[in-house]
Amino acid sequence: MGRRFMTAELLPGMPDTIGRKPVKADQSPPARTLAEAITRSHDIIAEALDRYPIVARQVLFSGGNDSTVLLHLAHPYLDSSPHDAVVHVNTGIGIDETRQHVREVAHTWNLPLRELHPRDSYDDLVLGQVIARTGKNAGIRSVWKGFPGPAGHGVMYRRLKDEPLQRNRAQIVDTRGRSRKVLYLAGMRWGESERRMRNAAEIDQAGGIVWCSPLVHWTNAQMAEYRHTHRLPQNQVSAHLHMSGECLCGAFAKPGELDEIEFFYPRTAYRIRSLEQRVRAAGIPACKWGQKITGQNTPRPGSIAGRLCSSCPAPVEGQTDLMDLWTQQGLLTPAPTPASPTGVAV
Template identity: 35%
Template sequence: MSNNSPIPSSFGCPCGKSPGDCSKQSYPNANTTESAPAGPAGPQSNTPTPTTSGPSLPDSDAGPQKKSFGSLEAQLPETDPADEILENARAIDHDHAFALVSGGHDSLTAAHYTYMESAVDLNGYLHLDTGIGVPETEDFVEKRADDLGIPLYIAGERRHEDEYSQRVEVYGFPGSNKTSHKYEWICNKDRPLQNFLQQFDGDVLLISGATREESDARWENVNANGIEKKNGHYYAAPLASWTPSEVRAYRRDNGLPMNPVSEILEHSGDCMCGAYADRRELGWLHAEYPHMFAYIQSLEARVIDAARNGDLKDEKYERFVLWAHGDISDRELDQKHSNKQMTLCRACEDVEEANLSVGTDDPITLTEAALQLDDDELPDSPTLFRDAFDVTQAIPDDNDSPIETLRRGYEALDEVATRLGYDDHKEMIREKASNSEP
């Protein structure tokens, strides 16, 4: 792509239309019932230093469960109750056991139930660092582990080229299709998990918060007995038979706190990759987690400049320069995947079924607004958008957590604003901006 045309019309707005032609759209959903395996094993992660009696719920209704298929009803095997699943899991010959905890309601409930029932001797909680998660979610998981006095382990080791920030500058942001979502799951969750598990000799048992009742995809992917073996390790889903109301009842009866991120975003926020996302989430991030908003806007600036300079892997990826763009065409068709089931991306399954509108009437990020300007309004620079909108440029390249660095920066800004008599930095900026208006 020539640098003489700063804003090619092929990527002027979230849906890929030229500037001024975009209107709010609803995109069809895709069923994510497949999944993919880990790619080649990356370097082994170092074992992190650990940060340092609930009642059983009623079993599911007696009798066979039924699932309707049009005019037909299939008699399906009854899903095993939680205590039976855990008893069967304990009987499995395993050497280590971890509870997978994303920060969402189900995974935290399953981990707490397993711990309180003492059915499985847990080595600790295991949280996957996706590289694109709201850091407050990891903080919340750490507090819940501390409440029980159980170690927390973080798995986030992946190859440099698998880092989210690196991949979007090659392929653009993922869209609303199962191919893109599958590749995000592989790089963001599965490869760090497999790298973590490679440290251990013998079989590992992983406790999952998956329930069969939460979506059609989970009904198909979670076994009725709640136990399966993948990549040589066992997964047990003690809540396989629980309904969302039963999960809420357990949390209420046991006084389990809610993740504030989940209450705002309606998912744990552990992975904000943008696949099947609603772009309006950026407005919520801007209001509640400005450091996360600033990071995503910075990534948009990088991707836009990559597209302007012809650095994306394919010209067709120029449509994918905005986070949660909602395009339903495939992004990584040249990537190799297989059929492994995904059990760690509940939020995306929920969004697929929600048929959310991802188009917006007004730009949400400054990068999106700048894309709608005429070419002659912008200087011809290969780093135009990064220079204007990428706040991560001031962060050293060897920094392992730019999002956390941004969070500390915003916290410091809030502290300064408080000392000056403002509620927070946003109030201070609004007043300064209004005073500077002619």
């Protein structure tokens, strides 16, 4: 069974506001209540729709519990064109149960789902079989070889997530990026990490894509209250691992993470360990998933590419897992049967 909050009150360690203003934040006062947060989210979406020539509205859904809040909040906007949809990037190196959760939620809520796939597979990337197509190394050198440490995260993000999203955009607007734009609604929040605090913006236009983060100002408490109020479906992968598990590139894996994955999802762990054997057999030194490459520098906070990798920041040593703490204190209880946006149980 999943876990939910017994009440909407704050639990120990849970912030009730964003403590400081990100560089890209506006000067609006903090949303102290859930109702204020919801109103501001709709205002952000409305501003993006008013400011740009949007021809497709798409909600990016990782399958995690935070992105479920975003999907529930934003799904009424998916009614303006045939290209409006829920979008899930299937990186090919994730937990199958998360993929199934994404499909079930989209089906239950009667929402169109676009499941995108990268052109280059994760296996080919770590085996050094993806050759550069442009630049001075075109046709000569691999873009990457071995399992990525932190320094390889940018390559993995661009190849596994950004490339299919860019291709999806191109299929919709073609070369008319000035007059036609795709709105990607994403679930980034300032409160998630130092990287989000530095980089996340409410609205950020890049070429033919308008990135919009309606939940950017939401706190953990507001997210929890919304999930409880609307009885949203919970991804059991998130309940077990505290992440959606839609991408396990391993760039920022914490010590023992693969063992934890194996305990709950042995098929996924077997797939990764089998790939380790293939990489080792190919004579590639970086043959251990989740292990930082010797001599590889960790990127500075805020310099890591990846708008969608909210669960990727390097773990903080000694950081308390609040979910475990609250469970130990008896503040979390099994979740009830969740409901769809229309109130029908999932």
